[in-house]
Amino acid sequence: MLQPTIYVGHGNPMFALAENSYTAGWRRLGEEIPKPKAIVSVSAHWFVSGTRVTVNPFPKTIHDFGGFPKQLYEVQYAAPGDPDLARRLQSLLAPVPVMMDESWGLDHGTWSVLRHLYPDADIPVIQLSIDERQPAYFHFELGQRLAPLRTEGILILGSGNLIHNLSRYTWEQQTEPFNWAVRFETNIKSMMSSGDLKSLIQYEGLGQDAALSVPTPDHYLPLLYVAATWQQGERITFPVEGIDGGSISMLTVRIG
Numbered sequence: 001m002l003q004p005t006i007y008v009g010h011g012n013p014m015f016a017l018a019e020n021s022y023t024a025g026w027r028r029l030g031e032e033i034p035k036p037k038a039i040v041s042v043s044a045h046w047f048v049s050g051t052r053v054t055v056n057p058f059p060k061t062i063h064d065f066g067g068f069p070k071q072l073y074e075v076q077y078a079a080p081g082d083p084d085l086a087r088r089l090q091s092l093l094a095p096v097p098v099m100m101d102e103s104w105g106l107d108h109g110t111w112s113v114l115r116h117l118y119p120d121a122d123i124p125v126i127q128l129s130i131d132e133r134q135p136a137y138f139h140f141e142l143g144q145r146l147a148p149l150r151t152e153g154i155l156i157l158g159s160g161n162l163i164h165n166l167s168r169y170t171w172e173q174q175t176e177p178f179n180w181a182v183r184f185e186t187n188i189k190s191m192m193s194s195g196d197l198k199s200l201i202q203y204e205g206l207g208q209d210a211a212l213s214v215p216t217p218d219h220y221l222p223l224l225y226v227a228a229t230w231q232q233g234e235r236i237t238f239p240v241e242g243i244d245g246g247s248i249s250m251l252t253v254r255i256g
Helices: 021-032 083-092 108-117 136-152 179-193 197-201 208-213 221-227
Strands: 005-009 038-043 051-054 098-101 125-127 154-160 236-240 252-255
Touching: 005 021, 005 221, 021 108, 021 236, 021 252, 038 083, 038 108, 038 221, 051 083, 083 098, 083 125, 083 136, 108 125, 108 154, 136 154, 136 197, 136 221, 154 221, 179 197, 179 208, 179 236, 197 221, 221 252
Parallel strands: 005 154, 038 125, 038 154, 051 098
Antiparallel strands: 005 252, 051 125, 236 252
């Protein structure tokens, strides 16, 4: 049996503490899918030069943001690491060189979601970086090489936001989504539902809608790692939906 894979729109860091429709959806998802033996997380917030993986036996909780209430900085997600799994990624992703990294830990793209999915923090977690130098297809191919982990009960988690335009974001309540954001999300969902992964990789072909929705690729690319694990005939669902602040997609994608 294949372990499902998920891409989560993590949104505002304060959602780590929030009780809302998005976090309730994450909790339900954690209850519905089989509990994984380990988690490989690809977070938008580890966007660096090169491919790296955390090898820490006890990864630190990274508060990689500023200007939020003190209580958010006090959150700790004390999940163990998995150095053996980290080293396995070196062979799985070959010939791409994978650096063992002890300096990073779990950034908020990972822990803000996992504290709702798996609040007990009892599942080993490692993070895989996103190489900022590489094109979209490179990241899709790495996702394909991770796919065999699904047969071992390992969860591949992508965390970003399908649409991530902070310059257009508004903190006002009940803000209507921008038309370009709705069109882009609708097109991406259609591509996934039809199995058109080539167009998903070539998302820039959606023109101005793509330029506004994905001004930088860091929050979009984790979706490709997840989409690449799809097996012919597998169901793709969207258990959490919504566009926050008009320009941040909270879409969650589940495969399997």
